[in-house]
Amino acid sequence: MTKPLIPIMLDIPESLETERLLIRAPLWGDGAAVNEGIGESLNELKPWMPFAQSMPTLEESEQYVRESRLDFLKRSMLNMHIFNKADGTFIGCSGLHHIDWDIRAFEIGYWIRSSCTGQGYITEAVNGITDFAIRELEANRIEIRCSARNARSAAVAERAGFKLDGILRKSNRGTDGELHDSKVYAKVRGAEF
Numbered sequence: 001m002t003k004p005l006i007p008i009m010l011d012i013p014e015s016l017e018t019e020r021l022l023i024r025a026p027l028w029g030d031g032a033a034v035n036e037g038i039g040e041s042l043n044e045l046k047p048w049m050p051f052a053q054s055m056p057t058l059e060e061s062e063q064y065v066r067e068s069r070l071d072f073l074k075r076s077m078l079n080m081h082i083f084n085k086a087d088g089t090f091i092g093c094s095g096l097h098h099i100d101w102d103i104r105a106f107e108i109g110y111w112i113r114s115s116c117t118g119q120g121y122i123t124e125a126v127n128g129i130t131d132f133a134i135r136e137l138e139a140n141r142i143e144i145r146c147s148a149r150n151a152r153s154a155a156v157a158e159r160a161g162f163k164l165d166g167i168l169r170k171s172n173r174g175t176d177g178e179l180h181d182s183k184v185y186a187k188v189r190g191a192e193f
Contacts, residue, residue: 007075007101013136014072018128021121022083023094025072030081031062033090037113044114048150050175075101082112082125091116094125096133098143105141106133110156126160130187140189147174148181157185161192 015024035058038045045052056064071077079095092112099106108129112122126144133139144162146153158164162185170179187193 005101007099008073010075010137012075012078013132016128016132017085018124020085021091021125021128022085023080023125023128023132024083026065026068026079026081028066028069029062030065030090031058034065034081034093035061037090037092041111041114044117045111047175048147048153049111053175075099078106080129082121084116084121089116091121092125094122094129096129096137103141104137104139105143106137106139107143107145108133109144110153122156123159126156130160130193134189134193142187144185145182146185147172148183149174154183154185157183162187163192 015022017023035056038052038061039055042052042055051064068077068079072079077095077097077099079093079097081093082091083089084091090113092110094108094110096106097109108126110122110126130139130142133142142162143165144153144157144160146157148154148167165184165186168182168184171182172180174180
């Protein structure tokens with residue numbers, strides 16, 4: 001009988017770098033940068049992100065960061081913050097969630113502040129986090145899920161080489177209250193890596 005995996009015992013690096021980005025675990029004090037990014041991008045995030053239905057207070061953003069830090073340490077969710085290596089600017093958030101440690105399956109989520117869109121940062125971050133999951137976490141499956149109405153998010157998955165596994169019809173309630181179809185993209189060991 002195989003011993004069950006105890007995720008908290010895994011030594012997982014807290015950061016990774018790509019050509020232009022530093023991607024790292026949340027740290028106490030990151031709330032101000034996250035709050036500023038949400039404030040700048042609220043209108044663009046609102047249709048897709050439940051957390052962006054109203055502007056959080058600075059304290060709420062810091063609380064979210066601290067809870068994310070604890071989740072990272074517990075290995076229950078691996079949220080990460082994205083920074084420009086050249087000037088330290090906070091770009092957005094990504095990371096791994098809906099983790100199944102038994103089969104080593106992960107879902108990548110992401111958002112980017114409005115002033116940083118159109119520069120390939122999120123695709124670069126997704127590629128970096130995918131490589132991290134394969135190398136450091138021995139991933140067997142990595143997914144990206146998005147509303148079928150969110151063409152920009154789907155384009156990131158496609159640019160990053162994820163394959164469309166299927167469309168789950170009326171599987172998610174959007175922030176508009178309507179049922180949305182969900183696109184499920186994936187990379188799996190032995191096929192895409």
